[in-house]
Amino acid sequence: MTPAPDPRTWADAGTGLLLAGLDTLSDAELDQPxxxxxxTRRHLLAHVASNAEALGRLLSWARTGVETPMYGSPGERAAAIESGASRPDLxxxxxxxxxxxxEAADAMPATAWAAEVVTAQGRTVAxxxxxWMRARETCVHAVDLGTGTTFDDLPEGFLAVLVDDIAAxxxxxxxxxxxxxxxxxxHEITGDGTPVPVDLPLATAxxxxxxRHREAGLPTLPHWL
Structure with a gap:
């Protein structure tokens, strides 16, 4: 059996797509939605950069045992994005x-990956x-940046796990x-009423x-993350 790819591979792929898209944008285009x-695109990029720093704090927590949350508060997170969007070195x-x-992930001792940390949503996780959190961040936001990257450009293994994740x-x-x-x-996604059958290609699903996809005839879904 072929081993499942390391989510870090997907995170790197998403980062590559995001940075490649960023390289095509002028400063004026960064100001656009x-x-x-x-x-704006600036807010999205500030969010991705701030997320990398926040996840780095969780790795520090796991490595040292000293509690370092992703953000001090939801307000601090929002402020970091707002101020980051105007950084000249964005x-x-x-x-x-x-x-x-x-680099922080490369430096993690193997045993530290099992240490428990708490996400910004309050979940306790290894x-x-x-x-995986970073892979989801970089891959999905590479599409959101609006430079031509679509879900069809994302790794197939990532898409399969993303469908599992969101369905749950x-x-x-x-x-x-x-x-x-x-x-x-x-997937049987539990909810209200008789299950509606939906058959879609993996990337579209x-x-x-x-x-990120709206098509006549598909059920309307509540907002995700």
């Missing part, structure tokens, strides 16, 4: 923060989950009941579950 309502910050997080998340929250089938996965 991204795919996320209310945010491009460098995005690249440097990603590189620093990768430090190893930060690799949606099953624990209010929303329509769905029977989702892709060429690689099948991932985009739809993540709220």
């Amino acid at each position: 991204c795919a996320l309502a209310g945010w 491009r460098r910050w995005v690249a440097a923060s990603a590189a620093e997080l990768a 430090a190893g989950e930060t690799s 998340w949606r099953s624990a929250r209010p929303g329509p009941a769905i029977r989702l089938i892709t060429p690689h996965t099948g 991932a985009a739809w579950l993540a709220g």
Whole structure:
């Protein structure tokens, strides 16, 4: 059996797509809206850079045992994005923060990955989950940047795990009941009413579950993350 790819591989792929897209944008284009309502591309990039630093704090927590939360508060997180969006070195910050997080991961002792840390959403997880958290961040936001990258450009293994992840998340929250089938996965998403059958290509299913694809005839989903 072929071993599953390390989520860090997917995080690196997403980072590569994000930075490649960023290189195509002028400073004026950074001021334009991204795919996320209310945010410019600058806000999106500041969010990704701030996320890298926040995950780095979780790795420090796991490595040293000294509690270092991702953010002091939701307000601190929002302020970091707002102030970061106007940084003159925004491009460098995005690249440097990603590189620093990768270096911190490389320096992690093998035993530290099992240490428990707490996410910004209050979930207690093993430090190893930060690799998946970063993969999700970089890959999805590489699409949100709006430079031509689509879910079809994301690694297939990442898409399959993303569908698993969001389907489980949606099953624990209010929303329509769905029977989702892709060429690689099948999910019964629990919810209200009789399950609606939905058959989609893997990349389209991932985009739809993540709220990045809207098509007539598909059930309307509540907002995700």
